[in-house]
Amino acid sequence: MKPLTPVSPTARIALGISFFALFIAVWSLATFGGFVSKTFLADPIMMVKSGYTLLTEMDFAKDIGMTVWRVLGGFLLAAVLALPLGVMMGAYKPIEAFFEPFVSFARYLPASAFIPLLILWAGIGEAQKLAVIFIGSFFQLVLMIAVVVGNTRRDLVEAAYTLGATDASLVKRVLIPGAAPEIAEILRMVLGWAWTYVIVAELIGASSGIGHMITDSQALLATDQIIFGIIVIGLIGLISDLFFKVANRKLFPWAQLGK
Amino acid sequence: MSILSIRGVSRSFETAGRAPTIALQATDLEVEENDFITILGPSGCGKSTLLRIVAGLDKQSSGEALLDGKRIEGPSAGRGMVFQSYTLFPWLTVLDNVCFGLRERNLPRAEQLEIANAFIQKVGLRGFENHFPKQLSGGMQQRTALARALANNPRMLLMDEPFGALDHQTRELMQELLLGIWEAEKKTVLFVTHDIDEAVFMGSRVVVMSARPGRIKLNREVPLPHPRHYSIKTTPVFSELKAELMEQVRAEVIASQNIAA
Numbered sequence: 062m063k064p065l066t067p068v069s070p071t072a073r074i075a076l077g078i079s080f081f082a083l084f085i086a087v088w089s090l091a092t093f094g095g096f097v098s099k100t101f102l103a104d105p106i107m108m109v110k111s112g113y114t115l116l117t118e119m120d121f122a123k124d125i126g127m128t129v130w131r132v133l134g135g136f137l138l139a140a141v142l143a144l145p146l147g148v149m150m151g152a153y154k155p156i157e158a159f160f161e162p163f164v165s166f167a168r169y170l171p172a173s174a175f176i177p178l179l180i181l182w183a184g185i186g187e188a189q190k191l192a193v194i195f196i197g198s199f200f201q202l203v204l205m206i207a208v209v210v211g212n213t214r215r216d217l218v219e220a221a222y223t224l225g226a227t228d229a230s231l232v233k234r235v236l237i238p239g240a241a242p243e244i245a246e247i248l249r250m251v252l253g254w255a256w257t258y259v260i261v262a263e264l265i266g267a268s269s270g271i272g273h274m275i276t277d278s279q280a281l282l283a284t285d286q287i288i289f290g291i292i293v294i295g296l297i298g299l300i301s302d303l304f305f306k307v308a309n310r311k312l313f314p315w316a317q318l319g320k
Numbered sequence: 321m322s323i324l325s326i327r328g329v330s331r332s333f334e335t336a337g338r339a340p341t342i343a344l345q346a347t348d349l350e351v352e353e354n355d356f357i358t359i360l361g362p363s364g365c366g367k368s369t370l371l372r373i374v375a376g377l378d379k380q381s382s383g384e385a386l387l388d389g390k391r392i393e394g395p396s397a398g399r400g401m402v403f404q405s406y407t408l409f410p411w412l413t414v415l416d417n418v419c420f421g422l423r424e425r426n427l428p429r430a431e432q433l434e435i436a437n438a439f440i441q442k443v444g445l446r447g448f449e450n451h452f453p454k455q456l457s458g459g460m461q462q463r464t465a466l467a468r469a470l471a472n473n474p475r476m477l478l479m480d481e482p483f484g485a486l487d488h489q490t491r492e493l494m495q496e497l498l499l500g501i502w503e504a505e506k507k508t509v510l511f512v513t514h515d516i517d518e519a520v521f522m523g524s525r526v527v528v529m530s531a532r533p534g535r536i537k538l539n540r541e542v543p544l545p546h547p548r549h550y551s552i553k554t555t556p557v558f559s560e561l562k563a564e565l566m567e568q569v570r571a572e573v574i575a576s577q578n579i580a581a
Contacts (some may be wrong), residue, residue: 073460146487187450216403216405217407217409219375219377219395219401219407220401220403220409221409221420222376222395223376223377223396223397223401223469224396224421224424224468224469225380225396225421225425226420226424227424230424234420235409238409238412239410281572295515313411314452315410315452315453315454316410316411317457318452
């Protein structure tokens with residue numbers, strides 16, 4: 062193996078799948094081999110079976126739908142507000158000086174710690190779930206977008222000015238398109254974080270959602286259901302990641318060049 | 321009448337707690353219509369600073385720079401610039417890069433395309449309109465940057481070592497290309513370089529700058545006729561001027577080394 066030498070696409074897929082296989086093999090060995098008690102860790106077949114039961118008899122699809130809706134709702138709300146603010150902060154230094162210290166402070170406030178407060182304010186309904194996601198992703202998005210926009214190559218900015226660009230068109234035609242692929246990458250990453258917040262929000266005071274199912278299963282010691290729930294979250298994460306990657310490749314073909 | 325007047329332009333940089341660093345001493349330079357002025361000097365002599373002040377990308381500490389009698393206050397499409405670094409917008413194709421300034425002027429798309437295609441043709445990039453900058457060689461990127469600047473029909477073309485990052489052979493071809501375009505379009509050009517061959521071959525006048533703090537040390541007309549063919553580089557007139565400039569520049573490079581030491 063040589064450092065930084067690329068692997069072929071087929072080898073990449075084969076290697077990626079083989080670790081999943083290895084993971085399942087170790088899991089099977091631990092559970093079928095009797096090394097771990099079934100009370101603590103269900104085996105893969107039990108997990109699949111109970112997953113089937115969950116989906117066919119216990120309306121788990123509705124829980125998944127609720128969770129996806131909450132993540133997307135809270136995240137979209139955060140993204141729609143964070144995009145303009147982040148771009149403005151990156152482009153205009155006084156605006157950055159005004160917001161940056163507070164946003165830096167706010168992003169270290171753990172979203173999950175707000176849950177009791179949010180329940181007090183917004184009850185245990187959907188508004189509270191969305192608010193948790195929003196708090197968890199908004200400040201991160203703002204800061205990261207501001208940094209990317211602020212890092213625009215200065216020689217490109219100068220070139221644009223010597224071509225007659227105005228300040229407004231510099232933002233519109235240089236700062237935003239130049240930062241767009243990296244902003245898309247930030248959205249992809251923060252959406253992943255939003256998934257961790259939604260489960261926390263659903264562990265407390267929820268009557269539906271994947272997190273709610275997991276808390277219910279805990280009371281019944283149904284580790285098979287808990288694991289199924291976790292795996293569903295992982296799969297949805299994987300799919301949304303894939304979706305973002307494909308979309309980025311389609312939207313920003315130039316950013317893929319020379320990689 | 322001169323189109324660009326540089327009068328007592330200097331540039332110094334403030335550093336906290338220390339005497340300001342003078343990058344450029346008070347400099348005077350008159351540039352006539354259709355001049356092709358090459359500015360030669362050791363690195364750090366302030367030649368790029370001077371060019372950036374004319375571009376409006378840097379502010380002088382004293383004096384004034386006038387374009388057609390009007391004080392230069394900031395960058396504008398009237399002074400097109402080609403940089404040493406590759407400054408094509410990576411998210412735009414060659415065609416859209418060349419259209420950038422035209423779009424900024426809100427020209428109708430059809431007109432933009434007509435102008436852009438003409439200049440893409442002139443720099444020999446026909447067939448590459450839909451390539452992205454990263455798909456082009458360094459020389460092709462600089463040719464696109466040249467087309468992009470020319471498409472705006474600027475009053476002056478400012479070039480800051482535009483071929484500095486290119487290999488020797490590509491650079492010579494680029495010089496001929498630019499010279500050919502200049503001979504055809506009759507633009508006024510200010511061209512910064514540290515390559516003496518380049519300065520003599522391209523320039524109608526060569527300006528030599530001293531070591532830091534820079535000032536204009538020599539302002540010499542190049543007695544070579546146009547159109548110039550690359551074989552002119554082997555003529556006695558060329559060699560003589562080159563030899564003289566070499567002495568002048570060498571003295572400054574040595575001086576700048578002594579300052580650094």
